[in-house]
Amino acid sequence: MTAGMLLLSVARRIPGPAALVAYGTSASAPVVMEPVFDADPIEPRYVPPAAPAIIGFVGADGAVHPPGETGELLVSSETLFAGYFRRPEATADVLRDGWLHTGDIGRVDKAGYVYITDRLEDMIVTGGMNVYPAEVEQALSRMPGVAEVAVFGAPDERWGQTVVGAIVRAPGYTFDAAVVREYSRRHLASHKKPTAVLFLDALPRNAALKVPKPRLRELYGTNAART
Structure with a gap:
């Protein structure tokens, strides 16, 4: 973010x-x-x-x-x-x-x-293409119902890394990953679209109020809310 x-x-x-x-x-x-x-x-x-x-x-x-x-x-x-x-x-x-x-x-x-x-240090390299998370975050933050979003790279056997979006939904919104993917398809280049979405109640933050991407990768690896 x-x-x-x-x-x-x-x-x-x-x-x-x-x-x-x-x-x-x-x-x-x-x-x-x-x-x-x-x-x-x-x-x-x-x-x-x-x-x-x-x-x-x-x-x-x-x-x-x-x-x-x-x-x-x-x-x-x-x-x-x-x-x-x-x-x-x-x-x-x-x-x-x-x-x-x-x-x-x-x-x-x-x-x-x-x-x-x-x-x-946060840049994602997927299939040899550079993806800057902030660019994807800027696009997704304009999606109706997105209160907060953070994008990070996760290991992928085929592409090296894949793009993952961690999203906090605004009160009253219940959209799923399919809606996020459709929005991404219309607003982002193909290699920048999140291949997975992790829905959270709140983004983790450190003492400086920054979102630690390593912590998001940990949550992605263990959280059943990813889709």
Whole structure:
């Protein structure tokens, strides 16, 4: 679940002034990019950072991606952290040549606006195709009756991984997995459609209110509510 989707979920329950999502990391600065006020709450966009911070998106080969192409977000700034305490290997993994490898996936459009798509560690590879869970979550969150949704990858003998959707139904809704699959067929590319659905009363969350995907995989492996 993206930050924008979390805020949308809160707004549905607690009416009042709109909340906005800025982008930042504890390893770079409190705020790296400011939000665009008229952006879609499910897929917020950001204004590129002002000096001294600069950003870039790179692929697995380290090449800088042009506008429109998805890659890992890198940040360079005078405010970057010095490294993890007594963890030189972890520091070397994220700090390279003056750039912080955030582990966030995103893109910049031709107008210069920045979109954060997902976490690199959460990317699903199914049949050799990359699927970003947040993209699937954004589509499913617009489905009537979906209160919350989180998408993750599960092992699959044929495709390596398969796409699974964990869904919390809104009060009064009783739709099943067949309805979710039909909605997905009309709104998602074939390889991005969930092949299984796990219905839950609530999504598990950690202390930071994030949905831990490993926990969802555990529930998927043991829960009879998957269909």
